[in-house]
Amino acid sequence: MGYNLLLIEVKKTGLNIVLVCIILFLLLLQHYREPVESKEEIQPPLEGKQEKRGLFVNTSQCQIISMDPLSPIAMYHMTHMPIYWCYMIRLMVPKSKGGRNYLYLAANRRKLWEKIEVRRISEISCAYKRFVRKNDFDNKYLESNVFRFSRWRNFTEVKSGNITLRVWCWLDYGRLVYHDVLMFLPMPETPKSKPAKLETVKGLSVLILGIDSISHMHYQRYFTRVMDFLDRLPHTELWGYNRVGENSYPNLMPLLSGQSVDELEALSGCFGANQMANYDRCHLLWHEFKAAGYATIFGEDSRVGGTFTYAKPGFKRRPTDFYLRSVMNEIHKNTKYVARGPDEITCSGDRVYHHVLYDFIYRLLPHMQARCFDSGFFALFWQTMGVHDYFQYGEQTDLQYYLILRALERRKILERTLVLLLSDHGLRFGPFVKTFQGMRETSLPTMVAIYPRWLEHRFPLAVANLRTNAKRLVTTYDIHETLKDVVNLENIGDERIRNRTLRLRNNHNVSLFLPIPEERSCFSARIPLHFCECDGFIKIPWNIRSIHRIAQFAVASINKLLLPYKQCQQLELLKVEDAYLRKQQEVILETITVRLVTEPGNGHFDATVLSKNDSSLQGAITRTDRYREQSFCAREEPIEIYCYCP
Numbered sequence: 137m138g139y140n141l142l143l144i145e146v147k148k149t150g151l152n153i154v155l156v157c158i159i160l161f162l163l164l165l166q167h168y169r170e171p172v173e174s175k176e177e178i179q180p181p182l183e184g185k186q187e188k189r190g191l192f193v194n195t196s197q198c199q200i201i202s203m204d205p206l207s208p209i210a211m212y213h214m215t216h217m218p219i220y221w222c223y224m225i226r227l228m229v230p231k232s233k234g235g236r237n238y239l240y241l242a243a244n245r246r247k248l249w250e251k252i253e254v255r256r257i258s259e260i261s262c263a264y265k266r267f268v269r270k271n272d273f274d275n276k277y278l279e280s281n282v283f284r285f286s287r288w289r290n291f292t293e294v295k296s297g298n299i300t301l302r303v304w305c306w307l308d309y310g311r312l313v314y315h316d317v318l319m320f321l322p323m324p325e326t327p328k329s330k331p332a333k334l335e336t337v338k339g340l341s342v343l344i345l346g347i348d349s350i351s352h353m354h355y356q357r358y359f360t361r362v363m364d365f366l367d368r369l370p371h372t373e374l375w376g377y378n379r380v381g382e383n384s385y386p387n388l389m390p391l392l393s394g395q396s397v398d399e400l401e402a403l404s405g406c407f408g409a410n411q412m413a414n415y416d417r418c419h420l421l422w423h424e425f426k427a428a429g430y431a432t433i434f435g436e437d438s439r440v441g442g443t444f445t446y447a448k449p450g451f452k453r454r455p456t457d458f459y460l461r462s463v464m465n466e467i468h469k470n471t472k473y474v475a476r477g478p479d480e481i482t483c484s485g486d487r488v489y490h491h492v493l494y495d496f497i498y499r500l501l502p503h504m505q506a507r508c509f510d511s512g513f514f515a516l517f518w519q520t521m522g523v524h525d526y527f528q529y530g531e532q533t534d535l536q537y538y539l540i541l542r543a544l545e546r547r548k549i550l551e552r553t554l555v556l557l558l559s560d561h562g563l564r565f566g567p568f569v570k571t572f573q574g575m576r577e578t579s580l581p582t583m584v585a586i587y588p589r590w591l592e593h594r595f596p597l598a599v600a601n602l603r604t605n606a607k608r609l610v611t612t613y614d615i616h617e618t619l620k621d622v623v624n625l626e627n628i629g630d631e632r633i634r635n636r637t638l639r640l641r642n643n644h645n646v647s648l649f650l651p652i653p654e655e656r657s658c659f660s661a662r663i664p665l666h667f668c669e670c671d672g673f674i675k676i677p678w679n680i681r682s683i684h685r686i687a688q689f690a691v692a693s694i695n696k697l698l699l700p701y702k703q704c705q706q707l708e709l710l711k712v713e714d715a716y717l718r719k720q721q722e723v724i725l726e727t728i729t730v731r732l733v734t735e736p737g738n739g740h741f742d743a744t745v746l747s748k749n750d751s752s753l754q755g756a757i758t759r760t761d762r763y764r765e766q767s768f769c770a771r772e773e774p775i776e777i778y779c780y781c782p
């Protein structure tokens with residue numbers, strides 16, 4: 137149409153023809169330039185040898201060789217995140233006022249017309265259903281109600297108190313235009329108590345901001361807003377924080393329980409002794425804080441990948457005072473849909489999942505503020521969505537956590553709280569992980585401790601130790617002990633620290649307020665050698681027979697795991713891509729890591745064995761490429777990452 141008009145115009149004068157032709161030509165050129173360029177794939181830069189530039193950790197038993205967060209290979213992967221959006225309209229918001237709860241209309245007339253072509257709000261009918269948690273997988277439904285907004289009434293009142301609702305709206309002929317799960321966390325109506333003087337503070341609250349799959353280097357390269365913000369505050373960044381297990385579960389369980397997954401699942405362990413029916417018998421950190429009078433909070437943004445619920449039974453009783461699980465369940469079962477754009481991003485209403493988590497955090501801020509000046513709170517938040525799957529997601533995640541930290545500062549929560557910004561491991565899947573640096577980064581997650589200024593005045597020795605430990609090999613076992621010290625701050629007075637230091641042995645679990653033993657090794661820290669970053673990596677020829685044997689053994693080990701799952705195909709070795717000799721201080725612990733590819737499915741795996749014994753796996757065999765569709769027949773099975781469904 138536009139072109140036709142243009143042509144008519146063109147007939148009028150000859151000169152214009154030339155002009156228009158030139159313009160058209162330029163437009164076409166513009167149009168074709170981009171695809172042509174993107175067809176020529178830019179080759180990733182070759183990785184240089186690791187320079188002995190410096191060491192993140194330099195102790196007698198552990199030298200972690202430094203990496204450059206902005207190395208050429210990392211920069212190559214720092215592309216833009218594909219654009220995504222949740223297309224549903226945001227029709228209403230939950231608000232609490234004066235002890236009562238209301239659903240407020242949030243869309244104006246323009247939005248209504250643009251998004252759903254509605255001119256009058258009264259054309260829309262809505263309903264809500266109240267639900268409460270039944271267990272970690274199901275909800276119980278209570279009353280429901282139908283309502284409408286109108287020009288004169290932009291709200292509707294719902295039941296008061298802490299409530300959760302699923303709300304949906306439709307047009308006359310039944311078209312669903314809104315579907316989301318909303319929560320109310322009203323503040324108890326108490327007169328505002330004056331903040332206690334600093335000297336009289338007894339307790340320190342704890343806030344864990346957990347973000348899945350953020351390696352320390354990833355934090356360094358993407359979290360610039362957060363880092364700038366923290367520059368003004370006392371904080372300690374740990375350079376020798378090493379993962380102890382493959383994914384979130386084996387890294388978070390030691391943090392919360394102080395025990396390894398094997399210990400928990402043993403017949404004498406809290407989970408094993410309970411026939412693995414649920415985690416109720418496990419004594420987790422929040423129980424300790426609860427007993428000390430703290431309010432407890434736990435929220436994760438993922439339903440499928442939940443820490444206690446991915447291929448696990450979860451809790452029978454609600455584990456913490458505030459618990460997001462029932463909301464995520466309700467979303468998962470009723471309101472979730474895949475975002476427009478990349479396929480690993482899931483929405484509810486107009487929000488992606490991690491914004492549901494942020495909403496939970498922001499709604500809890502007044503509670504946290506009140507509690508941290510009173511009897512304290514313990515909170516664990518965990519984000520998985522986005523960061524788990526996309527390298528580039530770090531950029532916007534930085535912004536979100538910067539905003540959260542700023543809100544915490546404004547509400548003076550930082551003055552009474554130990555904040556741990558931490559992760560469980562680095563990115564585990566995708567092209568970057570197949571690079572040498574990507575492989576190393578996976579085992580060195582982020583861990584930053586942010587504390588109030590008064591802490592170092594009152595506990596100079598403990599905080600000095602924490603600072604020294606920034607350059608020691610540490611794990612989640614140590615974080616567990618650290619947080620146990622926070623429950624009772626008397627533990628970290630100078631006298632006590634001196635006393636405890638004298639009695640200190642080379643255990644795997646040492647509070648970060650004590651000096652981590654200089655002689656700690658991966659072995660004494662209980663880090664499986666496959667994840668150990670203490671040794672140098674020497675590239676060795678991958679095509680020699682002994683390496684091939686190791687690779688064969690690794691594939692056979694996977695096949696053994698797959699045997700009970702008849703739906704999964706047995707794998708075969710396609711090729712070995714790389715092999716590394718990892719020199720340990722103790723020669724008996726020298727290991728070899730092979731990076732191999734299997735078929736069918738082109739699965740990429742890493743396996744580590746002792747160099748003395750090529751059938752002694754040191755930790756799990758890890759996968760480094762995406763497997764999602766391949767393993768549809770083994771969703772949420774423990775062998776999901778290995779399974780190829782025919």
Ligand SMILES: *[C@@H]1O[C@H](CO)[C@@H](O)[C@H](O)[C@H]1NC(C)=O
Pocket residue numbers: 189190191194
């Ligand atoms: C590591 O520590 C040793 C002994 O203290 C020292 O000689 C060496 O120079 C240090 N290495 C680096 C790279 O700092």
Ligand SMILES: *[C@@H]1O[C@H](CO)[C@@H](O)[C@H](O)[C@H]1NC(C)=O
Pocket residue numbers: 240241288290
């Ligand atoms: C609801 O309507 C009232 C009066 O019409 C207005 O003052 C108020 O700002 C509206 N609230 C919201 C959340 O739109």
Ligand SMILES: *[C@@H]1O[C@H](CO)[C@@H](O)[C@H](O)[C@H]1NC(C)=O
Pocket residue numbers: 297298322323324457458
């Ligand atoms: C909301 O839940 C918290 C934590 O369980 C509780 O302390 C508070 O009293 C509840 N508020 C209301 C209004 O029920």
Ligand SMILES: *[C@@H]1O[C@H](CO)[C@@H](O)[C@H](O)[C@H]1NC(C)=O
Pocket residue numbers: 631632635
């Ligand atoms: C330090 O330890 C000694 C011996 O174990 C004990 O007698 C003393 O009370 C301890 N001091 C403190 C402050 O805990």
Ligand SMILES: *[C@@H]1O[C@H](CO)[C@@H](O)[C@H](O)[C@H]1NC(C)=O
Pocket residue numbers: 617643645646647
């Ligand atoms: C460390 O772990 C051991 C064994 O799991 C346990 O007995 C001990 O209480 C833990 N804590 C400390 C501070 O050693």
Ligand SMILES: *[C@@H]1O[C@H](CO)[C@@H](O)[C@H](O)[C@H]1NC(C)=O
Pocket residue numbers: 749750751752753
């Ligand atoms: C090699 O390691 C495996 C598994 O740990 C063990 O069963 C086997 O006995 C070891 N072989 C030798 C020769 O040490």
